[in-house]
Amino acid sequence: MKRPAVLTGEYFILGDYACAEGALAAGCRFFAGYPITPATEIAERMSYRMPEVGGIYIQMEDELASMAAIIGASCGGVKAMTATSGPGFSLMLENIGLAVMMEVPCVVVNVQRGAPSTGLPTLVGQGDVMQARWGSHGDYEIVAYAPSSVQEMFDLTVKAFNTAERYRIPVILLADEAVGHLTEKLVIPPEEELTIINRMPPQDPPGEYLPYRADDSLVPPMANAGEGYFVHMTGLTHDERGYPIITGEAHEKLIRRLIQKIRSHADEIIEYEEVELDDADIVVIAYGITARAALRAVRDARAQGIKAGLLRLITVWPFPEKKIQDLAQRVDTFVVAEINQGQIRREVERFVDRPDRVIGVNKLGGDLITPNEILEVLCQPSPK
Numbered sequence: 044m045k046r047p048a049v050l051t052g053e054y055f056i057l058g059d060y061a062c063a064e065g066a067l068a069a070g071c072r073f074f075a076g077y078p079i080t081p082a083t084e085i086a087e088r089m090s091y092r093m094p095e096v097g098g099i100y101i102q103m104e105d106e107l108a109s110m111a112a113i114i115g116a117s118c119g120g121v122k123a124m125t126a127t128s129g130p131g132f133s134l135m136l137e138n139i140g141l142a143v144m145m146e147v148p149c150v151v152v153n154v155q156r157g158a159p160s161t162g163l164p165t166l167v168g169q170g171d172v173m174q175a176r177w178g179s180h181g182d183y184e185i186v187a188y189a190p191s192s193v194q195e196m197f198d199l200t201v202k203a204f205n206t207a208e209r210y211r212i213p214v215i216l217l218a219d220e221a222v223g224h225l226t227e228k229l230v231i232p233p234e235e236e237l238t239i240i241n242r243m244p245p246q247d248p249p250g251e252y253l254p255y256r257a258d259d260s261l262v263p264p265m266a267n268a269g270e271g272y273f274v275h276m277t278g279l280t281h282d283e284r285g286y287p288i289i290t291g292e293a294h295e296k297l298i299r300r301l302i303q304k305i306r307s308h309a310d311e312i313i314e315y316e317e318v319e320l321d322d323a324d325i326v327v328i329a330y331g332i333t334a335r336a337a338l339r340a341v342r343d344a345r346a347q348g349i350k351a352g353l354l355r356l357i358t359v360w361p362f363p364e365k366k367i368q369d370l371a372q373r374v375d376t377f378v379v380a381e382i383n384q385g386q387i388r389r390e391v392e393r394f395v396d397r398p399d400r401v402i403g404v405n406k407l408g409g410d411l412i413t414p415n416e417i418l419e420v421l422c423q424p425s426p427k
Contacts, residue, residue: 048096051231058196059084059126059223062152062216063092065200066124068237071150072098073123075112077105077131080164081220082154085126106131110138113149117142118276120267122204126152128220129171130161133178139213140179143301145276146255146263148207148242150200152216154223155331157409166409167220169331169382175215176360182298184305186312187215187360189330193227199357205240206312210262210304217359219382221332221411245272253283255297261304309361316355319345323352325376325421328367328391330356333380333412340417351421356387367394375425380404380417 049068056064063085066074074089076082086102093100099116103109106127113123127135132153142149157163158170175187186206188199196218203214245252245264249272257263263283266272275285280294305312316334319341320326329337334355344351352374354366370377377400379388388403395401404420406412 049234051233054229054231055226056193056229057084057223058190058193058218058225059154060088061193061196061229062126062200062218062223063088064229064231065197066150066204067092067096067098068197068231068234069122069201069204070239070241071122071124071204072096073113073116073121074098074125075101075103075109075116075123076125076127077103077109079106079128079131081156081223082126082128082131082152084223085152085154106134107138110135110142110151114138114142114145114147117147117149118145118268118274120270122148122208124150124152124204126154128154128156128164129158129168132171132174136174136178140181140183141278142213143179143183143185144278146211146265146301147213147276148204148211148265149213150203150207150216151213152200152218155217155219157407163409165220167332167382167411168407168409169219169333170384170386172217172359172381172383172386175217182302184302185215185360186210186212186305186358187217189217189356189359190222191331191334191355192222193225193229195357196222197229197231201237201239205238208242209240210308211242211265212305215360217331219331225332249273254285255281256283257300257304261300261307305361312358313361313363313366314357315363315366316353316357318353318355319350320352320354320370322350323374324350325378325425326352326354326370326374327378327380327417327421328354328356328387329380330359330387333382336412336414337380337417339414340421343414343418344421347422349421359387362390364394367391371395371400375400377401378404378417378420380412382406382412
């Protein structure tokens with residue numbers, strides 16, 4: 044029996060496959076990519092699923108071309124995605140900056156592995172967090188989600204497309220090898236129960252439309268190429284027509300709007316999960332696969348009478364600085380667990396009065412952080 048084009052129901056499925064299905068459910072109809080461990084299964088799934096939904100799959104010659112291709116497809120009105128890992132993500136960053144500057148919605152999946160360079164292709168890592176935020180040059184804001192389950196590989200891929208379309212931005216799904224290669228239950232709701240957001244079309248007639256004229260939302264309506272509207276896009280500093288204008292005044296006006304259109308909506312974008320935070324004296328901050336170990340550690344600590352809690356980052360960028368500042372007023376210690384040498388720990392330190400109140404649980408070598416390694420730190424005396 045032929046399966047439906049967009050799946051619904053319950054499945055026991057790989058995380059990378061769940062990401063692909065989330066993209067299809069969100070309306071993605073163009074995928075361009077290049078094989079790379081541990082993200083290849085996303086491309087593999089897309090290679091035979093895209094024709095089933097009337098979409099297009101292209102294996103590009105490299106990751107630079109992959110990113111350029113999805114930008115072009117999105118400019119033509121098609122929801123587009125690519126998927127990669129660390130080395131490929133590095134190659135995509137120039138064109139991610141181009142997508143930021145031209146305000147082109149698209150989704151980039153980075154299934155992180157041990158790094159830097161070729162590193163540990165088949166083993167887990169969480170070392171691309173700061174690269175996701177600052178990897179392209181210049182001043183800009185970015186949105187990045189960190190799934191910690193197969194279900195979230197689906198859900199956050201849908202959300203990534205919705206956020207990209209709503210704000211006209213590239214959005215990063217910052218997954219990791221363990222979640223990408225995890226197999227567990229996935230529930231795909233009926234199509235009518237999914238919230239799907241599409242880019243805002245122009246309300247002005249073609250003769251009056253300006254591609255980069257924004258209202259109070261700071262997000263310009265987007266006309267697709269080929270629909271009869273004038274469309275001009277460039278990575279150069281540009282005016283509301285999209286024409287290059289090389290002045291300091293124009294540059295500041297444009298870049299401030301690009302930054303503010305995310306910062307002013309940060310409260311709508313930022314998501315996190317709170318566990319046992321109401322009376323917590325010590326809070327673990329974690330994301331991705333490490334958050335699962337952190338949850339067990341918090342439960343074990345509670346069983347020993349330690350008032351521990353968990354703040355699981357779902358949105359890594361924008362960073363939930365207001366939440367950290369609020370917790371810092373009543374929490375003794377933060378424990379930041381991550382499979383790197385402390386990238387989010389340093390971000391937490393920025394919003395806490397004393398850096399010694401922030402302790403890192405860090406690991407390299409492609410191994411997962413265990414609940415006991417986090418629990419051991421939770422059982423230590425808090426800094427005075």
